[in-house]
Amino acid sequence: MASIDSHRDGADIYHGAALCKQKLRELLDKFRFPRALLPLSDLNEFGFNSITGFIWLKQKKKFEYKFKSIGKTVSYDSEVTTFIEERRMRRLTGVKSKEMFIWITVSEISILDIDPCKITFASSSGLAKTFPIEAFALEDERK
Numbered sequence: 001m002a003s004i005d006s007h008r009d010g011a012d013i014y015h016g017a018a019l020c021k022q023k024l025r026e027l028l029d030k031f032r033f034p035r036a037l038l039p040l041s042d043l044n045e046f047g048f049n050s051i052t053g054f055i056w057l058k059q060k061k062k063f064e065y066k067f068k069s070i071g072k073t074v075s076y077d078s079e080v081t082t083f084i085e086e087r088r089m090r091r092l093t094g095v096k097s098k099e100m101f102i103w104i105t106v107s108e109i110s111i112l113d114i115d116p117c118k119i120t121f122a123s124s125s126g127l128a129k130t131f132p133i134e135a136f137a138l139e140d141e142r143k
Contacts, residue, residue: 004047004056004081011049020046020057027055032087032111034119034136039065040076048084056081057094069135073098074106087111097121097129 014023020043025035027048038057045058057080066073077094089109096103107124111133119136122128 004079007049007052007054007056008047009049010051011047011054013045013047015045017041017043020044023048024057027084031084033089033109034133035138037109037119037136038076038080040080053083053085054081055084067135070131072131075103082109087113087116 012023014020021041023046024038024040024043028035028037040057040059040063042059042061042063043057044060046056048055057076059076059078062078063076064073065076075096075098080092080094082089082092087110090107092107092109095106097106098104104123104127106121108122109119110122111119117133118130119133120128120130
């Protein structure tokens with residue numbers, strides 16, 4: 001697991017819920033991810049190291065969100081970290097999806113060029129699920 005402290009040097013770091021949310025959305029746009037993929041609104045720190053591609057999100061407490069259009073509940077820890085690149089997040093920590101009665105840790109998120117309308121979530125154990133990318137768009141951006 002990557003340590004936030006080891007990526008602080010040279011990183012852009014933001015504080016305050018509104019600024020963190022704005023910068024997170026800008027970053028998701030830059031790497032071609034849907035804006036509501038990480039629907040965290042109570043952030044108190046957001047950092048991005050453009051050299052390593054490492055991002056971190058700190059919020060006051062754990063947060064659960066239900067993506068209504070696909071009926072999935074996702075849990076976001078008080079710290080979420082990942083390495084981001086074009087249409088891919090890898091070594092993701094702090095995100096779990098509820099499947100039936102158990103929580104599955106999500107370790108990778110990707111959008112493949114062969115089908116850019118779908119987004120895939122994978123666990124380190126090899127389980128993967130694919131959904132329409134539109135399910136993770138902001139309400140006012142849905143068709």
